[in-house]
Amino acid sequence: MNNIENKGAKLGHLHPLTRTINDIVRIFSEIGFDVADGPEVESEHYNFDALNVPKDHPARDMQDTFWLTPESQKLVMRTHTSPVQIRHMETHKPPIKIIVPGRVFRNEATDATHEAQFYQVEGLSVGKDISMADLKGTLEFFFKKFLGEEIRSRFRPSFFPFVEPGAEVDISCFKCKGSGCGVCKNTGWIEVLGGGMVHPEVLRGVGINPEEYSGFAFGMSVERFAMLKYNIPDIRLFYGKDLRFINQF
Amino acid sequence: MIVSYKWLQTYFNKGLPPPGKIAEALTFGIFEVESTEKNGDDTIFDIKVLPDRAHDCLSHRGIARELAALLNTELKEEHTPILNAAPVTLSVSVIDGKLCRRYIGRVVRGIAVGPSPDWLRERLEAIGQRSINNVVDATNYVMFDIGQPLHAFDARKLDGGIVVRCARKGEHITTLDKKDIVLDEKILVIADTKDPLAVAGVKGGKKAEVDEKTTDIILEAANFDPVSVRKTSRALGIFTDSSKHFENDLTPELAREAMDRATALIMEIAGNENTIVEEVADVYLGPQIKHTIAIGAADVNRLLGTRIGDDTLEEFFLRLRFLYVKAGSPAVFTVSVPAMRLDMREKADIAEDIGHIYGYGNIPSVIPTAAKARVSKKFYYESFIRKILVEAGFSEIYCYTFAAAGEREIANPHTKEKAFLRANLGEGVKESLVRNALCAELLGIEEIKIFEMGNVFDGGGEHTSLALGVEIPRGGNKKAALEENAVREAIDLLSQKLGVELAGVSCNAWETNLNTLVKSLPEPPRTYEAVLSEDAITLAYKKISPYPFIVRDIAAWVPEGTNVNELSDSITKEGGALIARGPTLFDEFKKDGKISYAFRTVFQAHDRTLTDDEANAIMNRITETFHRKGFQVR
Numbered sequence: 031m032n033n034i035e036n037k038g039a040k041l042g043h044l045h046p047l048t049r050t051i052n053d054i055v056r057i058f059s060e061i062g063f064d065v066a067d068g069p070e071v072e073s074e075h076y077n078f079d080a081l082n083v084p085k086d087h088p089a090r091d092m093q094d095t096f097w098l099t100p101e102s103q104k105l106v107m108r109t110h111t112s113p114v115q116i117r118h119m120e121t122h123k124p125p126i127k128i129i130v131p132g133r134v135f136r137n138e139a140t141d142a143t144h145e146a147q148f149y150q151v152e153g154l155s156v157g158k159d160i161s162m163a164d165l166k167g168t169l170e171f172f173f174k175k176f177l178g179e180e181i182r183s184r185f186r187p188s189f190f191p192f193v194e195p196g197a198e199v200d201i202s203c204f205k206c207k208g209s210g211c212g213v214c215k216n217t218g219w220i221e222v223l224g225g226g227m228v229h230p231e232v233l234r235g236v237g238i239n240p241e242e243y244s245g246f247a248f249g250m251s252v253e254r255f256a257m258l259k260y261n262i263p264d265i266r267l268f269y270g271k272d273l274r275f276i277n278q279f
Numbered sequence: 280m281i282v283s284y285k286w287l288q289t290y291f292n293k294g295l296p297p298p299g300k301i302a303e304a305l306t307f308g309i310f311e312v313e314s315t316e317k318n319g320d321d322t323i324f325d326i327k328v329l330p331d332r333a334h335d336c337l338s339h340r341g342i343a344r345e346l347a348a349l350l351n352t353e354l355k356e357e358h359t360p361i362l363n364a365a366p367v368t369l370s371v372s373v374i375d376g377k378l379c380r381r382y383i384g385r386v387v388r389g390i391a392v393g394p395s396p397d398w399l400r401e402r403l404e405a406i407g408q409r410s411i412n413n414v415v416d417a418t419n420y421v422m423f424d425i426g427q428p429l430h431a432f433d434a435r436k437l438d439g440g441i442v443v444r445c446a447r448k449g450e451h452i453t454t455l456d457k458k459d460i461v462l463d464e465k466i467l468v469i470a471d472t473k474d475p476l477a478v479a480g481v482k483g484g485k486k487a488e489v490d491e492k493t494t495d496i497i498l499e500a501a502n503f504d505p506v507s508v509r510k511t512s513r514a515l516g517i518f519t520d521s522s523k524h525f526e527n528d529l530t531p532e533l534a535r536e537a538m539d540r541a542t543a544l545i546m547e548i549a550g551n552e553n554t555i556v557e558e559v560a561d562v563y564l565g566p567q568i569k570h571t572i573a574i575g576a577a578d579v580n581r582l583l584g585t586r587i588g589d590d591t592l593e594e595f596f597l598r599l600r601f602l603y604v605k606a607g608s609p610a611v612f613t614v615s616v617p618a619m620r621l622d623m624r625e626k627a628d629i630a631e632d633i634g635h636i637y638g639y640g641n642i643p644s645v646i647p648t649a650a651k652a653r654v655s656k657k658f659y660y661e662s663f664i665r666k667i668l669v670e671a672g673f674s675e676i677y678c679y680t681f682a683a684a685g686e687r688e689i690a691n692p693h694t695k696e697k698a699f700l701r702a703n704l705g706e707g708v709k710e711s712l713v714r715n716a717l718c719a720e721l722l723g724i725e726e727i728k729i730f731e732m733g734n735v736f737d738g739g740g741e742h743t744s745l746a747l748g749v750e751i752p753r754g755g756n757k758k759a760a761l762e763e764n765a766v767r768e769a770i771d772l773l774s775q776k777l778g779v780e781l782a783g784v785s786c787n788a789w790e791t792n793l794n795t796l797v798k799s800l801p802e803p804p805r806t807y808e809a810v811l812s813e814d815a816i817t818l819a820y821k822k823i824s825p826y827p828f829i830v831r832d833i834a835a836w837v838p839e840g841t842n843v844n845e846l847s848d849s850i851t852k853e854g855g856a857l858i859a860r861g862p863t864l865f866d867e868f869k870k871d872g873k874i875s876y877a878f879r880t881v882f883q884a885h886d887r888t889l890t891d892d893e894a895n896a897i898m899n900r901i902t903e904t905f906h907r908k909g910f911q912v913r
Contacts, residue, residue, distance in 0.1 A: 042728060044665060045675040055658065056811045062650025065658045069741050070680070070734050071687070071700070086506045087330075097690040098700075107680075107689075127652075133680065133734070137691065146693060147680055162634070163584025167644040185639040187309050187631075189329035195582070195631035196331075197639060198311075227582050230627050240627075244582060261819045271676040271711035273722055273729070274823045 046279045047149055047268055050256040051131045054151050057175045058129045061168065063153060066128040068114030070135070074104040076113035081192040082231045096137050096146075107135035110249060112192060115154045119236040124243050125157040131252070142264045149252035154228070156238065156245030162195065162227060165246035169199060169223065177204055177259070184219065193226030193247055204258070213258070220258065223250045281406040282342055284322040286424075290343035292355050298322035301346065308349040308635050310336070321405050333527035335619035338426030348598045348636055359536050360543035364558040369497060370440030371560040378467045379443045379479065380564055381502040381531040383538050386434055386557040388495045390414070390549040399548065414489050414496060417544040419520075426529065427500055427537035428521035430469075432476060432487035434495035439472030441497065441560075443479065450475055453485045454517070466511050467503065480508045480525040482517050498545070500538040502531040532567050532618040535559070570616040574626045575609055582630040583642055595636050601629075651805070657743070659803035660777075661732055661793070662810035664745065667776050671769055673728040673747060678707030680734070687736045700736035704746035705790045707731065712750035712787070719752045720830045721881050723860050726751050726765060732793060745796070748788035762787035824885045828859055829894040833901060834866065834877035835910040843867075846876055849904045853897050859883035875913065 044052075055065055077095075079085075096107040111130040118128055131151045138144050155164065166185060173181045181201055188198040200221050203214035210216040225248030230240035253265050260279070262268075267275050284298050295301060302312040302324060309332070314325040328336045335341045347354045371384045392412050394400075399420060400410040406423060410416050418429040446462035452475040453459050460478070462468065468475040477483040480503040489496060502525075509526035512518055542556055576592045579585065587595075589610040596603055602615040616623045623629065634642070665675065678701070681692065685699030692698040701707065708731055715727045730747035749765040751758055766784045774781045779799055781791065835846065843864065850862040859881045866877035882894050902912050 040672055040724065042669040042671065042673040042730075043675065044669055045677055047677060048665065048675055052662065052811050056807060059652035059654075059807060060649060061647040062652050064653045065655035067655070067657055071736065071741055086509065096692070099688045099690045101690050127650075135680070137693075140693070146697070159581070161580075161582055161584030161645075162639075163643045163645040164647070166584075166642060167646045170644050171647055184307075185642070186307055186311065187635055187639060188311070189331045194627040195634045227627065227630075230625060263820075263822075267820075267823075269677055269679055271678055271707065271714065271729075272718075272823070273674055273676075273715045273724075273727070274718055275820075276674050276676060277722060278820055 043273075043277045043279055045268075045276055046256050046260055046262070047252055049279060050252050050259070051149065051151065053176060054172075054252070054255075055129065055131065057172055058153065060175075061127075061171065063127045063129045063155075066114050066118050066130045068108075068111070068117055068130070068132065070108055070133055071098065071105055072108040072113045074106060076116055077106050077108050077110075080116045080232065080235050081112050082229050082235075083191045087191070094137050096135050108132075109136055110134050111150050111152045112247075112249070115152065115247065116232070116236060118154070119156065119233075119238060124238060124245075125155075126245070127155045127157075129153045140266065142266070143257075145253070145265045145269065147269070148265070150249055151252055152247065152249040153225075154245060154247045156228065156233070156243055158243060160244045160246055162197075162246065165197075165225060165227070165248065168246075169225075169248065173201055176255070177201065180204075180207070188224060188226075190224055190226065192229050192232050194229045196226035197224070199223040199225065199248075222254060222258075223248055225249065280326050280328050280337055282324045282326050282339060283402070283405045284324065285320070285405070286339045286402060287343050287346065290340065290354055291347070291352060293352060295346075295352075296350070298324070304346065304349045305342070307638065307640065309345050310342075318405060323405060330527065331622045333524075334529055334621040335426065335617075337524055337527065338422075338424060340425045341619075344600070348600070351598055360539050362539060362542055362546075362556050365555050367558040367560050369557065369560045371562050372440065372442050373562045374442065374444035375467060376564050378445070378504045378507045379501060380504065381534050382441070382443050382562045383500045383534050383559050384441050385498045385538060385542060385559045386495065387498060387542060387545060387550070388434075388555040388557075389551070389553045390494060390496065390545060391551070392489060392491050392493045392549060396548055412489065412491070413549045414493070414545055417541055417548065418498070420544065421537050421541045422520060422524065425533065425537060425540065426524060427533045428480065428524050429537060429541050430477060430483055430499040430521075431489050432483075432497040432499070433489050433493040434497045435493070436487040437471040437476070437497070438474070441476075441499075442470045442472065443501075443562075444468065444470060446475060452476075452478065454478070455483045455485060455488055457485065458517075460515055460517075465507075466514070467507055469499065469501075478511060478515065478517070479503050481512050481515070481522045482519055496545075498538060498541055500534040500541070502529060502534055505529075528621055530567055530618045530621060531563065535561070567618055569618075570624060571613050572616060572623070572626060572629060573611055573613050574629050575611050577609065578626045579630045579633050582627060583634050583637065584645065585637060585642060587633070587637065592633070595633050598636060599632055654803045654805060654807060656800070656803050657794075657797050659807060659810060660797045660800055661743075662807065663803075664773065664777075665730075665732070666810055667773060668730050668747065668769065671728070671772055672726070673730045673769065676708070676711050676729050676731050677733070678704065678711070678731060682706070685736060686738050702737045703735050703790060704731045704733055704744045705748075705788050708746045708748040708788050708790075712748050716750045716752040718828075720879070721828050721860055721883065723863060723881075725753065728765065728769075742795075743793040744790055745793040746788060746790040750787060759787070822885065824859070824883050826884055826886075826888045828881050828883035829889055829891065830879060830881050831894055831898050832865075832877060832879050833898060833905075834875055834913045835905050836873045836875050836913065837910045839869070839872055839874055841874065841910075843876055845908065846905070846910065847878060849908075850878060850880055850901055853900045853904065854880060854882060857882045857884055857889065857893075857897065 098105040111132040114130045185197045189196045200219040205213045208218035228245040233240045302315045311327040395413045395416040422428045446466045446468045450462045467479040469477040476487045505528040512522040603612045681697035682701040683696045685702045687700040727750040735744045749762045754761045847862045861880035862878035
């Protein structure tokens with residue numbers, strides 16, 4: 031008979047990234063977002079072309095992306111979880127509401143805030159009357175639940191090939207509450223998210239008519255939130271397999 | 280992009296708001312201003328112009344136009360200079376029309392090359408550019424002013440006319456900064472009838488360099504294929520302001536205006552009453568296709584979530600200086616896309632511009648309604664399994680996907696040790712067991728129990744794997760058996776909770792295909808409630824020291840009735856900040872009216888390797904304290 035539970039054994043610990051992703055999934059499931067999943071090895075088509083990233087775009091150069099051999103197969107380690115959204119839209123009709131947590135890979139130099147692999151959670155909502163007002167409201171709902179009622183957010187114009195209009199979102203620094211500190215570089219705000227309205231070309235590519243449907247999409251880095259929330263100074267700690275780190279959570 | 284406040288001001292009759300307000304307007308209206316620095320009586324902005332607006336906003340005029348729309352301020356009227364031109368003598372031949380969409384060449388005779396006037400030098404230096412001479416400076420000025428790169432050649436140094444062609448294999452060029460470059464057939468060059476004179480759009484060559492002796496120049500305003508310029512620039516490792524403009528693409532319509540402005544400026548600062556300006560030689564494959572977009576307020580409101588009416592929309596179009604034809608009610612506006620706006624091709628692009636002027640901050644927020652999400656079977660069972668394992672004492676690790684060996688290889692890895700995709704999780708788990716076993720004392724645990732879930736890659740493709748392992752550092756000669764037993768217990772527990780038979784184990788680690796396992800399980804419940812719980816937000820990470828730790832035990836006989844805290848408090852007091860774990864009571868027994876308490880303490884420093892001497896000194900002080908209290912140290 032198993033008697034592990036009766037041993038009075040100590041509890042193990044979930045990895046802080048798991049805790050963070052679980053939080054995010056739980057919050058979004060309250061407003062109807064399903065979890066979607068997809069492969070980490072992706073085709074160039076799903077990772078770039080379908081997302082309106084033009085050919086010969088700097089992002090496609092060898093500097094940012096890991097390619098698999100043989101290169102003729104045009105396979106990459108996905109650089110975002112957006113390809114899963116494309117796959118999902120190809121096989122589901124609107125209304126669509128999904129979040130996609132997953133590991134992604136970028137060919138960047140590693141330091142305290144950059145790793146070659148990290149986790150993203152991306153979201154997608156496509157339907158008959160989805161607008162930026164819905165994106166704003168959804169994200170505000172998320173921030174309040176995830177970080178507390180006092181958190182404020184603000185939207186600024188930005189550009190990503192797969193959305194139009196595009197935006198970046200800052201949250202009020204929950205360390206100094208906006209008075210200025212090292213975490214927010216004395217601005218009182220922390221950039222945490224990118225997003226916008228799904229580009230009509232992306233919708234057309236998956237067989238959705240942009241005159242009939244519109245959608246919003248957003249993406250966030252899980253490590254960034256975990257580092258902010260738990261005061262973790264170095265991203266590499268997440269992958270150190272060190273229980274001295276993990277058992278703190 | 281570096282932008283000068285004073286330079287921006289030249290586009291407006293009215294005084295601009297102070298720099299802080301300009302930075303704010305831009306950051307929330309279109310581009311993030313990454314820095315604002317005072318520079319004498321000027322202020323310099325570093326503006327993050329993103330790829331979709333690099334066609335029209337990589338210039339002071341581009342930014343000024345956007346500012347005018349955002350601030351609802353009028354721009355000064357602009358006049359393109361009209362020149363009295365002599366007949367053209369320059370011959371221009373464009374061999375490759377795909378890579379060069381337009382080439383304008385103009386001869387200007389009888390100028391004097393020398394230093395630039397102060398105002399021009401200051402303008403350029405304010406944005407971090409070096410002043411070279413009046414001719415080169417004039418061409419640079421026009422580029423940073425309106426966004427069109429230009430080049431000047433010494434007309435007397437050419438053999439024959441201008442030929443725009445691909446280089447031949449083996450051709451060379453010595454650049455203006457004296458680098459010798461080997462060219463190939465993929466590289467577009469500006470040449471005369473004999474030699475390459477410049478790498479098109481990227482860098483000029485020494486042969487036709489403008490110097491203090493130059494009296495006749497050929498001015499070039501051209502438009503090159505962005506992909507070709509980008510590939511050439513990267514292949515040669517030469518990155519210039521010119522190549523940056525071209526690789527972001529630019530309307531060929533801009534070249535003529537730039538040519539006339541540059542000519543007028545050179546006449547002003549390098550010319551005299553005898554200077555002759557020739558008519559241009561303009562090889563242009565054809566005017567740019569004009570685009571129109573039919574859009575109504577409903578289209579804009581649908582995307583932004585706003586309630587903008589026809590009149591307001593029309594006001595916005597006027598502010599943005601869009602030309603349009605308005606018809607019908609509700610109004611449909613047929614907007615003529617400005618030539619500079621290579622990004623604007625459909626309604627969503629216009630909606631974004633409207634959003635900028637309206638202000639993203641003014642867009643309302645629609646609170647989402649509560650709704651039931653479909654439970655993902657995979658996510659549910661992953662969470663379920665995690666819960667079981669954590670309750671059984673297992674901790675979760677995340678390892679690297681890139682490994683030193685595997686069946687799938689990376690073409691451009693960071694290092695050799697990360698050139699493959701991991702084929703299993705087991706290797707990472709085993710390595711982690713060994714590493715963590717070394718810290719068992721510090722962790723205060725007797726068994727290292729870890730698990731991981733993640734994707735692995737083998738010849739068959741990609742799947743999600745689940746692996747777990749146990750290490751018992753002080754298992755002695757029963758170590759392997761104990762570990763295998765612990766793993767088996769965990770697998771039995773999982774089998775029981777999941778209602779499936781999980782395959783056996785023969786060592787201290789076990790792995791299984793999670794996709795296959797999940798497939799075999801029944802449909803999950805309707806909510807994640809059973810497997811996801813609310814997080815405690817107040818956890819904060821405590822720094823781990825990279826330095827080795829030292830373990831020390833101490834035991835003492837004390838009279839019955841002594842509070843055990845008296846001993847542990849003494850230890851804590853003497854150890855202070857150097858205690859990483861403990862003191863932990865690990866043994867206690869009574870004999871002859873006395874009690875023996877034994878404590879284990881782990882010492883570690885954050886800034887150095889603690890020495891045995893230091894640890895011993897602490898233990899000695901503890902021993903003395905115990906003696907003073909009448910405790911007999913064993």
